[in-house]
Amino acid sequence: VGSPFSLQNTVTTGIISTAHRNGLELGFKDSDMDYIQTDAIINDGDVIGINTLKVAAGISFAIPVDRVRQFLADSYNRQVNGNAAQKKKFIGIRMLQLTPPLIKDLKEREHEFPDVSSGVYIYEVIPGTAASSAGMTDHDVIISINGQPVHSTQEVSEAVRSGATLSVVVRRKDGDVTLIISPEETD
Secondary structure: OOOHHHOOOOOOOOOEEEEEEEHHHHOOOOOOOEEEEEOOOOOOOOOOEEEEEEEEOOEEEEEEHHHHHHHHHHHHHHHHHOOOOOOEEEOOEEEEEOOHHHHHHHHHHOOOOOOOOOOEEEEEEOOOOHHHHHOOOOOOEEEEEOOEEOOOHHHHHHHHHOOOOEEEEEEEOOEEEEEEEOOEEEO
C-alpha cells in the first residue's frame, strides 16, 4: 500500500489500483476522461482498457474499455452522419501536477531537479511536436504561461486549448528559460 508519485487514493498491491483516475490529475488534454490505474506490467491480455501510459516500473494507466466503446461508437456515428470531430489543440507533452510529496520524490530521484515549490513537471516531450521544436525537454517544470503562475495541469491544458501562441517559462537545473510555443491542431 502506498502513494507512488503522490497520486492519492492509490493501492498498489493488486492489478487495478483505482478505476477512476481523473485525466486532469495526469495532465492529459482529454480532461473529461477517467483512467484505470494499474500496477500490472503492460503486456497483452484481456481487454479491461487500453494501456496508454507507463510512468515507471509498476505504475501505468489505461483507458477503461467502456470509454473506448463509447469513443468508437461516437466516431462511427460521426463518420456515418458526415460530421467532423472538433479539432483539439496540443503541444506534445506528458505532464504531472507537482505536489509537495512528488517534489520530494523527484528531488531524491533526480539530483538536477530544480528548486520549485509548485508547477507542472514535464516527464516526456514528444519528438516532432510544438513543445519539442520550441526547446522544451523532459524534466522541465512549467512555472508560468503568458505571465501567469502555473500550479496545475488543468491550467496548462486551458492555456493550450485557447490556441494562442504561448510564452512558457520553464525551470531547469540551471535556471529559467522562456519558450514560445504555438499549439498544433489534431483530430
